[in-house]
Amino acid sequence: MLKEISITVNGQQHTLEVEPRLLLVHMIRELLNLTGTHIGCDTSSCGACTILLDGKSIKSCTVLAVQANGKSITTIEGVAQDGQLSPLQEGFKENHGLHCGFCTPGMILRATELLANNPNPTEEEIRWGIAGNLCRCTGYNNIVKAIQYAGAKIRGEELPSTEPEFV
Amino acid sequence: MIPQSFQYESPGSLSEAINMLQQYGEDAKILSGGHSLIPMMKLRFATPEYLIDINGIPGLSYIKEENGVLKIGALTREAELEHSDLLKKHFPIFADATKLIADPQVRNMGTIGGNIAHGDAANDHPAVMLALNATIVATGPEGEREIHIDEFFYGFYMTALQHGEILTEIRIPMPPPGTGSAYHKMERKVGDYATAGVAVQITLGDDGVVTAAGIGLTNVNPVPLRAARSEQALIGKPLSEATINEAAQYAAEDCNPSSDLRGSEEYKRSIVATLVKRMIYQAVNRANNS
Numbered sequence: 001m002l003k004e005i006s007i008t009v010n011g012q013q014h015t016l017e018v019e020p021r022l023l024l025v026h027m028i029r030e031l032l033n034l035t036g037t038h039i040g041c042d043t044s045s046c047g048a049c050t051i052l053l054d055g056k057s058i059k060s061c062t063v064l065a066v067q068a069n070g071k072s073i074t075t076i077e078g079v080a081q082d083g084q085l086s087p088l089q090e091g092f093k094e095n096h097g098l099h100c101g102f103c104t105p106g107m108i109l110r111a112t113e114l115l116a117n118n119p120n121p122t123e124e125e126i127r128w129g130i131a132g133n134l135c136r137c138t139g140y141n142n143i144v145k146a147i148q149y150a151g152a153k154i155r156g157e158e159l160p161s162t163e164p165e166f167v
Numbered sequence: 168m169i170p171q172s173f174q175y176e177s178p179g180s181l182s183e184a185i186n187m188l189q190q191y192g193e194d195a196k197i198l199s200g201g202h203s204l205i206p207m208m209k210l211r212f213a214t215p216e217y218l219i220d221i222n223g224i225p226g227l228s229y230i231k232e233e234n235g236v237l238k239i240g241a242l243t244r245e246a247e248l249e250h251s252d253l254l255k256k257h258f259p260i261f262a263d264a265t266k267l268i269a270d271p272q273v274r275n276m277g278t279i280g281g282n283i284a285h286g287d288a289a290n291d292h293p294a295v296m297l298a299l300n301a302t303i304v305a306t307g308p309e310g311e312r313e314i315h316i317d318e319f320f321y322g323f324y325m326t327a328l329q330h331g332e333i334l335t336e337i338r339i340p341m342p343p344p345g346t347g348s349a350y351h352k353m354e355r356k357v358g359d360y361a362t363a364g365v366a367v368q369i370t371l372g373d374d375g376v377v378t379a380a381g382i383g384l385t386n387v388n389p390v391p392l393r394a395a396r397s398e399q400a401l402i403g404k405p406l407s408e409a410t411i412n413e414a415a416q417y418a419a420e421d422c423n424p425s426s427d428l429r430g431s432e433e434y435k436r437s438i439v440a441t442l443v444k445r446m447i448y449q450a451v452n453r454a455n456n457s
Contacts, residue, residue, distance in 0.1 A: 003175060020175035020218065021208075042168055043206060044273060045358055056246075056275040062205050063276065066175050067198075067220065110272065131357040132270025 005069040010078025025049045025060040036076035047133030050106035057113040076105035087150035094162040097146030099137030170208035177220040191217040199281035237339040241280025260348035284334040286326040289360040293391030297383030298366035307332035320390040346370040347453030349446045361386040362429040365442035369450045387422035394418040415440040
C-alpha cells in the first residue's frame with residue numbers, strides 16, 4: 001500500500017507516494033535522482049549514505065523514507081550555497097581530503113553537523129566524530145586537516161597551511 | 168537489501184499505539200530508532216506484517232530527576248544521553264557507554280528504550296542498567312507496570328515485555344554521596360559488538376567501606392549478566408586490592424562467553440577480569456572526586 005509523504009529536500013518541498021519499505025537512500029537516489037548520496041556497505045557501517053535529517057547526520061540506508069515524512073533533509077547537492085562551496089567542501093578541495101571521492105559526500109555531511117555542534121574540535125574529537133565514516137584511500141590525515149581548515153574558516157580565523165601530507 | 172513489505176502505522180499517542188499492538192497481535196513490531204530492527208528486516212531475519220512507528224508520540228523523550236529518581240524517556244536518543252549535563256554530573260557511566268555505542272550517526276537515531284527492549288546481551292545499556300539497579304516501566308492496555316532489571320531479561324532476545332506493552336521509561340535511583348560509576352567495552356573497531364564489556368557502580372561510606380556495588384557484564388553470557396558474586400565480594404568490606412581481585416576472578420568464572428572471531432572463551436574471561444578491575448578503580452576514583 002503506497003503512502004503519501006511530504007519531505008523538504010535541500011530547501012525544496014516534495015510530495016511523493018512511496019512503499020513503506022522504501023529506504024530513504026533509495027528515495028533520494030532513485031526517486032529524486034540525487035546520486036551524490038552513495039550506497040556503500042548497505043549495513044549502517046560505512047557512512048557513505050550519510051545525510052542530514054532535520055540537521056542531524058544519519059545513515060540513510062537504515063532509515064525508511066516514511067520516517068522522514070514532514071521532515072527536512074540535506075544531501076551533498078544542497079551543501080553549496082549560490083554556487084559557493086561550503087567551508088568543508090573548500091577544505092576537502094584545498095587539503096586533498098579525497099582520492100576516489102566515494103566517501104566524501106558522507107564525510108562532508110557528517111562533519112557539517114560536527115562543526116555545527118562544535119566549531120573548534122580537537123583532533124581527537126574530529127577522529128571520534130568521523131568514526132562512523134570509512135575512507136579506504138586517504139588514511140584520514142587529510143580529511144582531518146580538511147575539517148580543521150573548515151573549522152578555522154567558520155570561526156573566521158587565519159586558514160591553516162594546505163600543504164598535503166604524504167605518509 | 169530491501170525489507171519484506173509491511174503496513175506502516177505512525178500513531179500520535181501511546182494509547183493509539185497500544186490499541187494497534189493489540190489489534191495486530193504478534194505480527195506487529197515497534198519501530199523506535201530502528202537501528203537494530205531495520206538491519207534485521209533488510210536481512211529478512213525479521214518480517215513484521217505491521218510496523219508501528221512510535222517516534223511521533225509526544226512526551227517520550229526526556230532526562231529528568233524527580234524525588235530521588237532519575238527518569239529517562241524511552242525515545243531519548245543515545246546522542247542526548249551522551250551530552251546530558253545531568254547525567255555527566257551524577258552518572259558518568261552514561262558518557263562512557265554511549266560514546267562506545269556504534270557511531271555518531273547511529274547515536275542520532277538509536278534510543279535507550281530500543282536498546283534495552285531489543286533484549287540483546289551484546290547491547291551496552293543492559294549491563295549499565297544492571298549496575299545502576301534500574302527499573303523498567305512498561306505501558307500496556309492496563310496501564311503502567313514496573314519491572315526490576317533483574318526480572319527483565321529472560322533469554323536470547325527475550326524480555327519480560329508482554330505483547331501489547333511498550334517500554335516507556337527507565338527509572339534509576341539517584342546515587343548517594345560517595346558513589347562513582349564507569350563502563351568500558353573492548354571492541355575490535357567502532358561499531359563492532361563487544362568482545363566483552365563491564366559496567367560498575369560503587370558507593371563508599373565515610374570509613375571507606377563499600378556500602379553498595381553493582382556490576383553488569385556485556386556480551387559474555389546468553390543474557391545480560393549481573394556479576395552477583397563479584398558484588399558480594401566488595402559489599403561490607405573496605406576496598407582493597409584483594410577484594411578487587413576477588414571480584415574480578417568471580418566475574419571471569421561466572422560469565423559464559425562463547426569462542427568466536429573476537430576471541431576464545433579463555434581470552435574473553437581474562438578480558439572480563441581485567442575490565443572489572445579497571446572499572447572498579449575508575450568508579451572509585453570518581454566516587455572520591457564526587
